[in-house]
Amino acid sequence: MDYFIKNIVSLLKEKIDLPEDEIKRLLEIPPDFKMGDYAFPCYSLSKTLKKSPNAIAGELAQAIPVDKPIEAVRAVGPYINFFLDKATRAKTVLKTIFEERDGYGHADVGKGKTVVIDFSSPNIAKHLGVHHLRSALIGNAICNIYKTLGYPCVGINHLGDWGTQFGQLIVAYKKWGSENAHASYTVADLNNLYVRFHQEAEKIPGLEDEARAWFKKLEAGDTEANELWQHFKDISLKEFQKIYDMLGIHFDAFVGESFYNTMVEDTITRIKEKGLSRVSEQALIVDLEPYKMPPCLLRKKDDTTLYATRDIAAAEYRKKTYDFDRMIYVVGSEQKLHFNQFFKVLELMGHDWARRCVHVDFGLMKFKDGKMSTRKGKVILLEDLLIEAVERIGKIIEEKNPSLENKETVARDVGIGAVIFADLSTKRNKDVVFDWDEVLNFEGETGPYVQYTHARLCSILRKYWKPVTADIRFELLKEDETTILIKNLGQFPQIILKAAEFYEPSLICNYLIDVCGSLNRFYNAHRVLSDDEELTKARILLVDATRQVIKNGLNILGMQAPEQM
Numbered sequence: 163m164d165y166f167i168k169n170i171v172s173l174l175k176e177k178i179d180l181p182e183d184e185i186k187r188l189l190e191i192p193p194d195f196k197m198g199d200y201a202f203p204c205y206s207l208s209k210t211l212k213k214s215p216n217a218i219a220g221e222l223a224q225a226i227p228v229d230k231p232i233e234a235v236r237a238v239g240p241y242i243n244f245f246l247d248k249a250t251r252a253k254t255v256l257k258t259i260f261e262e263r264d265g266y267g268h269a270d271v272g273k274g275k276t277v278v279i280d281f282s283s284p285n286i287a288k289h290l291g292v293h294h295l296r297s298a299l300i301g302n303a304i305c306n307i308y309k310t311l312g313y314p315c316v317g318i319n320h321l322g323d324w325g326t327q328f329g330q331l332i333v334a335y336k337k338w339g340s341e342n343a344h345a346s347y348t349v350a351d352l353n354n355l356y357v358r359f360h361q362e363a364e365k366i367p368g369l370e371d372e373a374r375a376w377f378k379k380l381e382a383g384d385t386e387a388n389e390l391w392q393h394f395k396d397i398s399l400k401e402f403q404k405i406y407d408m409l410g411i412h413f414d415a416f417v418g419e420s421f422y423n424t425m426v427e428d429t430i431t432r433i434k435e436k437g438l439s440r441v442s443e444q445a446l447i448v449d450l451e452p453y454k455m456p457p458c459l460l461r462k463k464d465d466t467t468l469y470a471t472r473d474i475a476a477a478e479y480r481k482k483t484y485d486f487d488r489m490i491y492v493v494g495s496e497q498k499l500h501f502n503q504f505f506k507v508l509e510l511m512g513h514d515w516a517r518r519c520v521h522v523d524f525g526l527m528k529f530k531d532g533k534m535s536t537r538k539g540k541v542i543l544l545e546d547l548l549i550e551a552v553e554r555i556g557k558i559i560e561e562k563n564p565s566l567e568n569k570e571t572v573a574r575d576v577g578i579g580a581v582i583f584a585d586l587s588t589k590r591n592k593d594v595v596f597d598w599d600e601v602l603n604f605e606g607e608t609g610p611y612v613q614y615t616h617a618r619l620c621s622i623l624r625k626y627w628k629p630v631t632a633d634i635r636f637e638l639l640k641e642d643e644t645t646i647l648i649k650n651l652g653q654f655p656q657i658i659l660k661a662a663e664f665y666e667p668s669l670i671c672n673y674l675i676d677v678c679g680s681l682n683r684f685y686n687a688h689r690v691l692s693d694d695e696e697l698t699k700a701r702i703l704l705v706d707a708t709r710q711v712i713k714n715g716l717n718i719l720g721m722q723a724p725e726q727m
């Protein structure tokens with residue numbers, strides 16, 4: 163428990179008859195810092211004490227002894243407001259950051275509780291979609307958030323590499339594929355084959371049946387089908403990997419839907435044995451009518467399995483393999499029903515851990531000018547989007563700071579960071595509107611702004627050049643702007659916990675924007691480097707702590723923190 167909260171809880175405990183946990187739960191943070199650091203509402207005491215909450219607050223505020231780390235206790239209406247001693251807070255917060263450094267914000271609440279995170283999960287033989295990018299960025303941030311809290315995390319890319327569409331692709335490839343040189347095949351070529359298949363299927367009767375037959379062959383392990391499929395998969399993975407490398411995203415496993423092909427039969431057998439399934443119009447389904455959902459389709463009438471069947475098998479396999487405490491699926495909101503359905507089937511199968519499977523959904527990414535504004539055309543090619551971000555930032559650097567060292571690296575870190583921050587800073591279930599001018603604006607609530615603030619702090623520290631020390635006179639850090647900044651910095655561990663609880667990286671983005679705002683207000687009001695040696699030392703420690711917190715926050719989001727830009 164936070165040092166200050168512990169203190170306040172024990173002071174209150176002496177005066178009121180409530181368990182410690184309950185007191186802690188009731189403790190609030192007032193909206194305005196002028197109202198104190200913590201506030202205790204007295205409503206819940208009113209019944210037992212038979213007095214109005216206001217009267218209780220008044221009496222208790224009088225009775226509570228004022229001693230460090232508390233500076234004052236005041237009653238305001240039904241609340242008892244606690245004001246912390248500024249120097250004690252400055253010392254506690256800044257010393258902790260100074261000592262923990264890159265580890266500030268880390269906790270061990272997740273020790274031994276494995277979290278499996280299924281994210282990005284694109285479909286092979288197609289370009290990585292914008293929703294796969296969003297899933298990659300949100301999933302990666304959630305992974306980092308949980309790791310920071312001590313949870314062992316397993317990041318899985320559940321590739322869409324199975325299904326009837328691969329039968330279609332095989333047919334198309336065999337018929338028209340040789341028109342293109344084998345070795346130089348790209349995802350775009352595969353995509354074109356799909357399109358061609360659908361065009362021709364309208365004219366050529368029997369083409370669809372041919373495709374279904376090929377997928378059946380694939381499921382049955384046919385060599386030719388499998389070789390072609392592997393070829394498509396290799397081409398796709400190469401393209402995906404390029405994008406993940408640009409984003410600095412790593413997966414512990416690339417295990418696609420195909421992997422579960424050999425397990426689905428066993429899963430279906432157990433579902434049947436439990437009496438959960440029935441045949442309807444020649445397909446095998448689990449009726450979910452009692453739960454007000456359409457049926458979950460397990461097997462089509464041509465005997466091939468489906469997306470949901472493979473997800474059920476995958477969930478069971480992952481439970482067996484990782485014994486997870488929680489499994490998180492980062493997938494767009496449009497698949498809500500799919501997740502509700504197969505989570506329900508898992509529950510009906512008797513898996514009590516089904517309740518610990520979570521669908522972390524998110525909205526769409528829209529582009530301000532309708533589609534997408536890369537110069538190359540209308541299709542959203544993510545690689546182009548990222549390259550364009552880096553190029554645009556490169557141009558800005560060239561204008562503003564042409565002599566900067568490592569220009570290319572900085573442009574990449576800031577360009578990619580801008581896209582990441584733009585994606586993550588909106589509450590995840592809302593749609594994101596992507597607008598180049600906003601995303602790259604160094605003065606807006608953007609990635610470049612946060613990174614630039616970090617670089618400015620680094621530059622102050624370079625100017626100071628002496629080593630930073632925590633051996634300072636903390637009582638010198640007393641002005642309002644200073645106090646607010648310190649308070650902000652002290653909230654970081656709480657913010658991470660909250661971001662984990664709600665699977666919401668945007669909380670960290672908002673927090674970083676707040677910290678940058680507080681820092682700028684502090685910096686505009688007070689000189690850091692002055693002739694007053696003691697004061698300079700104290701403010702430098704604050705600058706260094708702010709730099710550290712911004713860096714840690716950016717890293718959790720999956721962004722770099724350049725020291726110069």
Ligand code: ARG
Binds near residue numbers: 283285321493
């Ligand atoms: N490949 C799917 C799609 O693009 C997403 C897979 C998400 N993960 C899962 N276990 N269903 O829609």
